[in-house]
Amino acid sequence: MNVQFKKGVLDLCVLSMLKNSDQYGYELANTLSEIIQISDGTVYPILRKLATDGMVTTYLQESQSGPPRKYYSLTGLGKKTLINLQQEWMTFSRSVNQIVGGDSK
Amino acid sequence: MTRQEYLSAIRKELSSLTESEVNDIVRDFDEHFEVGLSQGKTEHEISAELGDPVTVARTYFDDLEDVGHTMKESEEAAANGFAAGHAVPVIAPVSAGSDQTAGTAANPAPAGSAPQAATVKKDVSGARLFVVLFNVLLTWWVFLSIVGILLGFWAASIALLAGGIAAFIGIVAATGGWIAVLVLLGISGVTLGIGTGILNFFMTKWFVIGCKAYINWNIKLYNEGF
Numbered sequence: 437m438n439v440q441f442k443k444g445v446l447d448l449c450v451l452s453m454l455k456n457s458d459q460y461g462y463e464l465a466n467t468l469s470e471i472i473q474i475s476d477g478t479v480y481p482i483l484r485k486l487a488t489d490g491m492v493t494t495y496l497q498e499s500q501s502g503p504p505r506k507y508y509s510l511t512g513l514g515k516k517t518l519i520n521l522q523q524e525w526m527t528f529s530r531s532v533n534q535i536v537g538g539d540s541k
Numbered sequence: 542m543t544r545q546e547y548l549s550a551i552r553k554e555l556s557s558l559t560e561s562e563v564n565d566i567v568r569d570f571d572e573h574f575e576v577g578l579s580q581g582k583t584e585h586e587i588s589a590e591l592g593d594p595v596t597v598a599r600t601y602f603d604d605l606e607d608v609g610h611t612m613k614e615s616e617e618a619a620a621n622g623f624a625a626g627h628a629v630p631v632i633a634p635v636s637a638g639s640d641q642t643a644g645t646a647a648n649p650a651p652a653g654s655a656p657q658a659a660t661v662k663k664d665v666s667g668a669r670l671f672v673v674l675f676n677v678l679l680t681w682w683v684f685l686s687i688v689g690i691l692l693g694f695w696a697a698s699i700a701l702l703a704g705g706i707a708a709f710i711g712i713v714a715a716t717g718g719w720i721a722v723l724v725l726l727g728i729s730g731v732t733l734g735i736g737t738g739i740l741n742f743f744m745t746k747w748f749v750i751g752c753k754a755y756i757n758w759n760i761k762l763y764n765e766g767f
Contacts, residue, residue, distance in 0.1 A: 442762040445571045446633070459564065460576075461569055461572060461573055461574075462572070462573050462576035462577065464571065466630060469590065475590065475591060475592025475593075475597070476587075476590045476591045476592065477570070477591035477592040477593075477594070477596075477597035477600075478592065478597065480569050480570065480573075480597070480599065481597070481600035481603070483569075484566065484569075484601065501579045502572075502576065502578075502579055503571075503575055505572060505576070506572060508766075509621065
């Protein structure tokens with residue numbers, strides 16, 4: 437898929453994935469890379485940026501194997517931003533589909 | 542690429558960041574390797590999935606370059622606030638403009654977050670004064686005159702139509718030679734009434750369209766200046 441397409445919506449995707457449960461980096465990277473074909477490594481800079489912007493917080497949690505895992509959790513600001521981004525995305529994608537999907541008529 | 546090679550490559554590319562930042566980032570990737578290995582993947586497989594370390598590491602610097610874009614976006618959002626119906630405070634003290642710009646740069650707003658303090662681009666007070674004075678002094682009287690003229694036309698149309706219909710009704714009661722004259726009067730009255738009525742309809746319609754355009758123009762001028 438087009439790189440520029442992905443870049444704009446990755447924040448939205450990551451925030452959406454954290455909506456229902458806290459997740460650690462590997463989970464997020466794995467799910468995201470399977471669905472929209474990005475390389476796993478792309479997720480970490482996004483997570484760091486979201487943390488810097490106050491959208492997510494992190495905490496370490498012990499796991500049964502290996503080192504403690506860093507979990508990411510939505511903040512209040514992150515939840516609000518997610519709602520805004522979701523609405524914007526719905527409106528935007530509907531508009532684009534109207535133009536691009538014009539062959540249905 | 543092995544785990545150590547990958548982490549070294551990341552570390553090397555990030556050397557301009559502080560040591561604690563670099564350690565933090567490298568730790569994230571180390572954890573990724575650890576989890577991947579525990580799921581039965583090899584170091585090489587995990588490296589390949591992560592993608593080119595140089596490209597990945599450089600993404601950390603994209604944020605710094607993006608500050609400019611973010612500022613532009615928030616300015617656009619402020620400018621479009623009225624049209625898009627967002628609760629962006631377009632009307633804001635002009636003097637605070639430069640301070641707010643600095644604030645935005647230091648603390649880049651993530652696109653789509655709660656509306657940030659609007660960045661006012663230009664002085665709109667002159668435009669506002671113009672809009673108010675122009676409307677009070679001129680528009681009001683022009684508007685009333687046009688409404689008056691249109692009402693007059695409507696009254697004339699209705700009178701012609703009513704006259705024509707009255708003439709027709711008169712025919713029923715009339716006698717002898719008057720019939721021809723009354724029929725003629727009736728037909729011409731009704732025709733004139735309907736004709737001018739259609740004309741009035743379009744004039745009124747155009748007037749309403751013109752008023753709407755004028756009001757929109759006023760709002761735009763008031764909010765955004767000349």
